[in-house]
Amino acid sequence: MTTAKFRVVPVPTKIAEAARAAAEAGAADHAVVITDVPQAYPCRHCLRWGNVGERMVLFPFASIPPGHPYSESGPIFVHADPCERYCATDEYPADFREGRAVRAYNSQHEMIAAEVANGLGPEVLIERFLQMAETAFIHIRSATRGCYTMGIERQ
Ligand SMILES: [Zn+2]
Numbered sequence: 001m002t003t004a005k006f007r008v009v010p011v012p013t014k015i016a017e018a019a020r021a022a023a024e025a026g027a028a029d030h031a032v033v034i035t036d037v038p039q040a041y042p043c044r045h046c047l048r049w050g051n052v053g054e055r056m057v058l059f060p061f062a063s064i065p066p067g068h069p070y071s072e073s074g075p076i077f078v079h080a081d082p083c084e085r086y087c088a089t090d091e092y093p094a095d096f097r098e099g100r101a102v103r104a105y106n107s108q109h110e111m112i113a114a115e116v117a118n119g120l121g122p123e124v125l126i127e128r129f130l131q132m133a134e135t136a137f138i139h140i141r142s143a144t145r146g147c148y149t150m151g152i153e154r155q
Contacts, residue, residue, distance in 0.1 A: 006126050006138070008093060009151035010086040011044040011061065016078040023057040023080065030059040032080050039095075042142075045078045047086035047093040047150060055080035063139060063148040068109040074147055090155065092123050101143040104129035107136040116143045126152055 023030040033056050035041045041050035050056050056077040064072040086093060102125040104113040112134060117125050122140060129135050138152035 005155050006130060007153045007155050008086060008089045009153055010047050011078065013085050016045040019057045019059045019078055020080060030057055033058055041077045042096065042149060043079045043083060044076045044150060045085055046083040048095050050079065061148060064109050070109050070111050076148055096140065096149055097121065099143045100149060101141045102126060102129065103139045103141065104132065104135045105137050106134045130154060
């Protein structure tokens with residue numbers, strides 16, 4: 001295995017904890033749902049699929065912050081119970097190899113490239129986009145539902 005030139009960026013623990021607290025407090029835009037089918041509820045904090053029966057918090061996450069033309073907020077899950085933040089950040093998480101779109105952004109938060117990792121494996125697109133000098137960061141998303149999965153930064 002070659003040394004990765006990128007770093008995986010899961011959702012920060014403080015965001016996962018805030019989402020759990022907001023769900024507990026009954027916030028209208030935070031829902032607790034029970035995983036009923038496998039590989040349908042991805043936790044953006046530990047970067048694993050929710051197991052059937054596990055409780056997940058569903059809430060809107062601003063993957064691109066407000067104040068930009070490409071500003072974006074959308075639904076993501078985190079485990080409702082505390083989980084360990086993904087720490088193998090020099091390895092692409094095995095649970096999310098399939099059905100992912102890879103988007104590159106410049107330092108102004110503008111999307112400059114996007115492709116679906118059909119058969120290639122997401123790392124191929126990540127490495128290709130990071131070879132573009134203007135790429136500041138990358139987002140991995142669900143190719144079907146479009147939901148944010150994780151960030152990728154240069155190593
Ligand atoms: Zn989790």
